[in-house]
Amino acid sequence: MDARGIEALLRAVRAGELSVADATRRLKASPPFADLGFATVDHHRVLRQGHPEIVFAPGKRPDQAAAIAREILDRAGRVLVTRVDGAQARAILDLIPEAEHQTTARTVAVMESDAERAPGVAIVSAGTADQRVAEEVRVTCRFLGFEPDWLVDVGVAGIHRLLDRQEVLHRARVVVVVAGMEGALASVVGGLVGVPVVAVPTSVGYGTGLGGLAALLSMLNSCASNVCCVNIDNGVGAGVVASLIRRNEPGSFFR
Amino acid sequence: MDARGIEALLRAVRAGELSVADATRRLKASPPFADLGFATVDHHRVLRQGHPEIVFAPGKRPDQAAAIAREILDRAGRVLVTRVDGAQARAILDLIPEAEHQTTARTVAVMESDAERAPGVAIVSAGTADQRVAEEVRVTCRFLGFEPDWLVDVGVAGIHRLLDRQEVLHRARVVVVVAGMEGALASVVGGLVGVPVVAVPTSVGYGTGLGGLAALLSMLNSCASNVCCVNIDNGVGAGVVASLIRRNEPGSFFR
């Protein structure tokens, strides 16, 4: 049961449509976590954070990944699994045939079928090779109810590509910048907008790129003070932070 | 001239209260930057980002810091200078007697005198030694129009200190976590709330704390996906990002 389910239940109680005893029974049937032996699935996360636990696949056996996904889907009605490899994707799709596999983003998801997604998030990515991470940001935002705009391949070596299309930036309430190499795009975008910029360094590059550390350091030391960062290649984190910024509601209503 | 000034001017034009010629003249008198010889003050930042350039004092001579502050104050009506040392603070106060020196935060500021500051930002700091940075966050938020709540010294070694007072977290729209040492507080807070968490690692610690790198790495690798980070000890950045999140408006209106 997610936050909206609980709210509906409580309203039904107040309206006298549901007895206290029944409401209690149903809430008890929604335990705070489920012990799968190899995993302790956090069912209360949807209450605390407005969305169910997002599953990080690496290090999990295919059958474990699938079982966790199934458990979450059954309780929360939707599920997102990230960084899946081929075997994990197959195992999940076997167990959850209605799931969709986004291959570039390396995610498997069941989203709300009738979602009308809200605008207000912009994604800006520096190069074609950053596409995998930018796709992960996009899938995550969509999972959380938002439909981002996306400027592709607008790195600072040809800055007119960005300046000519900056109206996309100006109508956003939060901008996610995805960039590898030297990550300078985050500072340039940060200087152009008056909203929070969530910067995602990517591991694109070589040599002193140090697997994304150069881009991260660049972003952390941005001379634009509206830039904050997430881990290298962490498209999910950027998508969650951007969506929560865009949602802009105080925490969760039930604790 | 700041965004509100320009908006007023344009409305006066539309209302026929001001001729186009006069409006043009006034706007021209508001140049995009001022060349002080040793600095190029960015007067359009208030238009792009909703607040004037915040001055980072280190590396500037006292007279340079004061002249830059004066220039900004004259155009924008308010100014914030950060990381001032004693000589810089004195030079600024000499030139701007109405400025206020916050000694713990190491800032000098002229704020809007009649500000009614909005709630919705919470600061959580891990130890008494993190106070300097947390104060910098607070001053920055106040400069930008918000009055944050603050939980002091609630590190995870005695986690009941945080759990017993988490209602402060639940009424916030954004939480700033300030922590040195291992920075675990960011993950714990991230797991408790459903809003964005802006994490500020501090240089508090020793040995393998590596001047704040251990805390930063901890925060970047948080298992809570709603955590984003700024540079070590970067209270200003966290204050700006949190305030922009809290403000939640699309960019700036004039570009």
Add this chain to the structure above:
Amino acid sequence: MDARGIEALLRAVRAGELSVADATRRLKASPPFADLGFATVDHHRVLRQGHPEIVFAPGKRPDQAAAIAREILDRAGRVLVTRVDGAQARAILDLIPEAEHQTTARTVAVMESDAERAPGVAIVSAGTADQRVAEEVRVTCRFLGFEPDWLVDVGVAGIHRLLDRQEVLHRARVVVVVAGMEGALASVVGGLVGVPVVAVPTSVGYGTGLGGLAALLSMLNSCASNVCCVNIDNGVGAGVVASLIRRNEPGSFFR
């Protein structure tokens, strides 16, 4: 001959059941080390430390690993080989058919068959992907005579999973925390218990996780002062330290 064997021998001497000459002969037949050409097996380790040398497999040829295991088993009556790959496991099982291969832990072991294992060690692991290392801790403790409790997948992003089951922590004399990512779990557990916490960072994570360094730094800088650390992924070390803490006897009786 291990410590108990020697103790028995000496008691027999004192009781007059064994002549001094015979005892001497038998002890001499128990040389301090065995030279296998490619290895110098330390047979006195069981005397100094109460358990035979634990064999670290990487870098050894399958036949070398098997020969060393055989040599130790013949002298000490039990043996534990860690981090075995498939070829090494097969070679050992060929030479020692009674050995058992724990695939998740990547160990091969002959344990004392009639062991009644003592309680008092608790293992707490942060995520499903940390299971391999936590299993290595468990196998090691069992090899050394202890049967640990284990809380699985109780990372701090959903801290109620840990708080709801903390009675497991409170009946332990030593707690082993196994965590990757930001490793915050060690500090939280450290703050909840009054016994030593042995923290094992794991290489689970990506980007700035730096192969486990972020978790290690977090644990070394813990604000909880009862936390000590071992190397990244070093389940054996944690198991040995925890078992020795739990045993709590002064060193070895024979040197």
Add this chain to the structure above:
Amino acid sequence: MDARGIEALLRAVRAGELSVADATRRLKASPPFADLGFATVDHHRVLRQGHPEIVFAPGKRPDQAAAIAREILDRAGRVLVTRVDGAQARAILDLIPEAEHQTTARTVAVMESDAERAPGVAIVSAGTADQRVAEEVRVTCRFLGFEPDWLVDVGVAGIHRLLDRQEVLHRARVVVVVAGMEGALASVVGGLVGVPVVAVPTSVGYGTGLGGLAALLSMLNSCASNVCCVNIDNGVGAGVVASLIRRNEPGSFFR
């Protein structure tokens, strides 16, 4: 009120010597933490961990350090402040005249006056320059009720200095090794004893010593599997861990 106080109170209740109402009132008068404005003193730590919070002085103003020390002393009857500088020491001694200042260890403490301290902890330090950290270990152990043995200046460059006096090691239940430079002493001691070794790297050294990192890495990679580590120069942590190992009781009795 510390653990013993609470135990006495509860026994008095069971014995009928104290009414439930009075016991409740007294327990309520022992709040879980005290809010000093700049600090949240954790009064329940003595219940969870068997000893009051140890105060880490750096970054605290002298008056803050003194006020926190006073608050803890008043509740728990003893207090230990570490890494004090001259001004902090003077401020604490002004407020707590009965405190004692250990200058080499850089600590100020009020210990239990009639303490009979238990044996079983051994400290081994590598060089004269490591003395400051080793003293911090000793003061911490004494504060927690133990009187350690100490082998001074027995680095491996002259290993007979250690081998000739190893009987000190063999009667200990836990050994603390304090070493800078290459930290090899931890492995050598680890190989000689069958008890846990708590290794404290020190910042003694230069160049590639990297402020203690070389010693730490050496200790973390010890080929002796009974070695665990704390942060560089962290004498307090080593003293706490060693004391808890030596005490060997399950956690705290009241939670």
Add this chain to the structure above:
Amino acid sequence: MDARGIEALLRAVRAGELSVADATRRLKASPPFADLGFATVDHHRVLRQGHPEIVFAPGKRPDQAAAIAREILDRAGRVLVTRVDGAQARAILDLIPEAEHQTTARTVAVMESDAERAPGVAIVSAGTADQRVAEEVRVTCRFLGFEPDWLVDVGVAGIHRLLDRQEVLHRARVVVVVAGMEGALASVVGGLVGVPVVAVPTSVGYGTGLGGLAALLSMLNSCASNVCCVNIDNGVGAGVVASLIRRNEPGSFFR
């Protein structure tokens, strides 16, 4: 004797104005190096590289620095000493009264008095705090015969400051970019011009700026392929490289 002196001498020989014997004698009087006991001054550098050895002052005693400067001045007719502290500057000025001390650049120099300096080098610096390094670039270029243009304080957080004045960039044959923090300015400038960009990272910044490493990594990983780098704060190196690029002559004429 420098390259021009030697050229003049050889021309005099060819013109019959100087006997071969005299020319030989004079050339021999110009030894390849001078042994000062504590230094071996390289007098042939002017022949190999077109300018005399530039003296790096740190680590030299004031009297040593002065003696080396004197020796070079006597042979080459000009001298540049960099990174001088107060005592070194005084010692050099005592010995060479005609020298000039540039305090911001921390240099002491005797330049060619009648120099008509050539244009074609542009310096772009990111912030006021980068001024010391940019001044060192400028002094070096002037010492080598060029008079650079300089754009001050045009960091990317307000990119219009740079775009509005880019004509300075377009008339240069080489651009030196001086920037600390995240160093993004190098990539942006690199993308705007079709000439070599020599990037100088500065140590301006804090925390993860790592003393200039973040800026250096950013510059080394620039997505603009016309950017090359020198060491952190190495204004001299950038000035030499830029001047040699601008001079554009094959090596030295005498070897």
Add this chain to the structure above:
Amino acid sequence: MDARGIEALLRAVRAGELSVADATRRLKASPPFADLGFATVDHHRVLRQGHPEIVFAPGKRPDQAAAIAREILDRAGRVLVTRVDGAQARAILDLIPEAEHQTTARTVAVMESDAERAPGVAIVSAGTADQRVAEEVRVTCRFLGFEPDWLVDVGVAGIHRLLDRQEVLHRARVVVVVAGMEGALASVVGGLVGVPVVAVPTSVGYGTGLGGLAALLSMLNSCASNVCCVNIDNGVGAGVVASLIRRNEPGSFFR
């Protein structure tokens, strides 16, 4: 349309051979960038920098790499793709049959067919294993219109191999040094010549070579002040910088 095409067009306008209207139409047909969906090809780069965008292949799908190459070739009449793997090379050759695949350099290129390449660039490489990177430098220079000299395998361990052939260095206007291991060759060459030295560290080496970092640090700290650096293995960058140095013209003529 590249710079020369535009220049021809403008001359035709001035000569009355082309109407202004036609010229305008043709220029408009040369858009500043092309949106391929997954890439934003920068067609103005040839105007800003004198050569079309060089394509970095890693991270691009074979069909993406080929489509981008085709797009550039169609506009600019030449194209260079670097770091191609086998699949990418095949895809490009399928789409652009006239392209040439340089296997050692890992490049695919269409160069100007009738190019008369200018001398003045010298490449010096330290060992046989550095050949791949040196070849990338050479191909890049050739693509940009220069034919470099090349000294192969002249590392400093046998310095006479370099000294005996230094006349190659002395006729160059810029020298590219390609070296792995300790990279000392850059300093030695830097000391021998009076022109700029562009140093390319390579990832050749092992252990503390740290994938080329040791060579890079050596080059950045060169005691020869005419050395500048590019990223590890960045043959393209070195080729571009060296070619621009050799060309020695102010920027681009059209902006």
Add this chain to the structure above:
Amino acid sequence: MDARGIEALLRAVRAGELSVADATRRLKASPPFADLGFATVDHHRVLRQGHPEIVFAPGKRPDQAAAIAREILDRAGRVLVTRVDGAQARAILDLIPEAEHQTTARTVAVMESDAERAPGVAIVSAGTADQRVAEEVRVTCRFLGFEPDWLVDVGVAGIHRLLDRQEVLHRARVVVVVAGMEGALASVVGGLVGVPVVAVPTSVGYGTGLGGLAALLSMLNSCASNVCCVNIDNGVGAGVVASLIRRNEPGSFFR
């Protein structure tokens, strides 16, 4: 022609057995280096250093490695190629059938057939996994004319294995210590002997072993002052240094 060949030639000249003209012709036929196109083989190394260039195979194509080996063998009468992979070994053996492939050491060599190798070098290795590197040391010493003693698997976790056999150390003139993990063995051996200790860190280990950096740092910071180091896994370097120490002759006789 190697040093002995040249010495013989010169003696023949002095003895009148060879005309000066013939000697000159023969010496000229021994050029200082051979240009193979992809390599510049240093034939004078045998004169400068007493042994021909040792070939480092990685990064060379099999046919290149074989051609270089052949060239050296033809001039110097012996050759050593290190770090060969399978393809390289086969190519060399095809071209040089008399060569021998040492598989553990990963070397291919032609040694002097009638060599009587001198004693005086001792190798001490810490674990079975260090064997590959220790074998490389041994092959190198044998190639250079020395037959080392070797103590296998005597790591400090069981220090009696070393102490019981230290007579091997005491008859050596130089000791090579090969150790991974924490590398403590170098310090212990250094403290036991009065001769130079050449320490070779190996990449054996995991996690914070950092591919051998932990062992290297330990060795560089050794409290024994007779320890010097070579690169991680650099068995060849250690073998060369140890052999030159053992040879103890001033440089080469011909330069």
Add this chain to the structure above:
Amino acid sequence: MDARGIEALLRAVRAGELSVADATRRLKASPPFADLGFATVDHHRVLRQGHPEIVFAPGKRPDQAAAIAREILDRAGRVLVTRVDGAQARAILDLIPEAEHQTTARTVAVMESDAERAPGVAIVSAGTADQRVAEEVRVTCRFLGFEPDWLVDVGVAGIHRLLDRQEVLHRARVVVVVAGMEGALASVVGGLVGVPVVAVPTSVGYGTGLGGLAALLSMLNSCASNVCCVNIDNGVGAGVVASLIRRNEPGSFFR
């Protein structure tokens, strides 16, 4: 009693000049170490290594440094204390008036008064700022009985300074290279000589010099295989290793 004293004693026994009883008594009066409370002076080092313990002063109180020096001098007849600060030097000179203070080397020593020092060690230093470390090498060699040659300030930026004086290198049996910055001198010297090269990186440099790490990495990765390294600024270690190489005797005669 040092090695020579013991040898004399044993010869007296063999010659019948000393009774076995007296010899035994005298030897017993020479204990293996002296316990000073804060230090355990290793008196057997002179037996194991041929020279008494060299005292490293940092971290020792002046009175401790002086007492340790006195103790060693009394037993061994000579003493060397390194890295002394002013207060330590004064304390030692107060206690040992015959000692000599070498201020550049920062050492205090009592050497053998009638020493005839042997040749065969050469020191080569790169710059004037490296002088402090090179002096420490020289003092150490002199303390151990050797008088080194020294080439000052011959860095590779002007390589003719070294090549013109290489005869100094060719008469040495071991060369010590002292260099900061990029440390290339070690490789160049290594390629010129056929004897062991002991490389000492110094902390001279700035920025990416990283306090000497760049020089160290350069030296460890030297393409010359006869180079070994000691810690940054470790002049003592280099002096000891070079002296032992030069002495070239098997270990110590008494163990």
